[in-house]
Amino acid sequence: MATTAEPIVRLTEALGKLPGIGPKSAMRLAYHVLQSSDAEVEELAESLLSLKNSLILCSRCFNVADKDPCSICADQQRDRTVICVIEKPSDIPPLERTSQFKGLYHVLHGVVSPNKGIGPDNLKIRELLPRLRDGEVREVILATNPTVEGEATAMYIRQLVTPMGVKVTKLARGLPYGSDLEYADDITLGQAINSRQGF
């Protein structure tokens, strides 16, 4: 016989589907919600429901946005000579937090993955090319993830972009800040040696 009231179990199960939230955390969160004010619970529920309805894709960079063009593409302060190509919209906040990049973005919405039947035409790769034709863009930074599929996608795009006379770069590979050589994996350490930098 269940000892927990059904509405608590229901919320626990719904919260437990979110990434990084296990069954125990989900139950603790459900009990926390029970003690929260009605206004807080309603705000959370409404922001969940309104999320998708109020978002579109920017017609230039394909970032999720509440207006078209998105606030980054519309911002005249951004450097329009550099485009950073990323896999997904959620890659933008961490890059913005670094304050090291002031250019524009281009969101691919995935990576080439023959196993999953995802080819270049299923991504926003073709849509990148017109953005490079007016001569304003001088550099494309390929910031796909350092995985087999991410690297393969980057190589595919490099083949398309290089003939257009645009410089192509990728994010540096090497040891993460605060790491320890003793615990670094072989591939990372190998790349850190091969890509060693002047000091």
Place this chain on the structure above:
Amino acid sequence: MATTAEPIVRLTEALGKLPGIGPKSAMRLAYHVLQSSDAEVEELAESLLSLKNSLILCSRCFNVADKDPCSICADQQRDRTVICVIEKPSDIPPLERTSQFKGLYHVLHGVVSPNKGIGPDNLKIRELLPRLRDGEVREVILATNPTVEGEATAMYIRQLVTPMGVKVTKLARGLPYGSDLEYADDITLGQAINSRQGF
């Protein structure tokens, strides 16, 4: 200028108010929601909204419940001779997971805390006494938290219950499973020595 669309920021802020979810996790969760199916998002929002509306307090044990009496109080398989007194409804699932307790509960909804102006009359302490008068209950386990306020609340209840001829116990204090003496705090280790058990 904000670089993240407002609906994403709104959901991130609402999720960030939940305990244990920092700003970065909240943003990752918001982007995850963006990729979830409409049905999943609606289920989460609706289970949030329906939680409080569909819950009441059990009139016997004061646990949150979807019916009165709650499923534990109504379960004739439970041992009606023992009542475990706890601070809050969310203390029940971890106790149930142990499978070691088959009795009934009594939820205080807080602890005595003079600093916060919470006295015994603000808690469900008085409501415990009628449950002990019919002679069926033989033991009350005081399972308030091992904190200053939890202990003080337990001592207060002990003074009320002992004259009624009911046995009063508390949860064992000692070293947690899997811990290491070298890292145990002084109070825990002291209690483990003083409450040493036959072996």
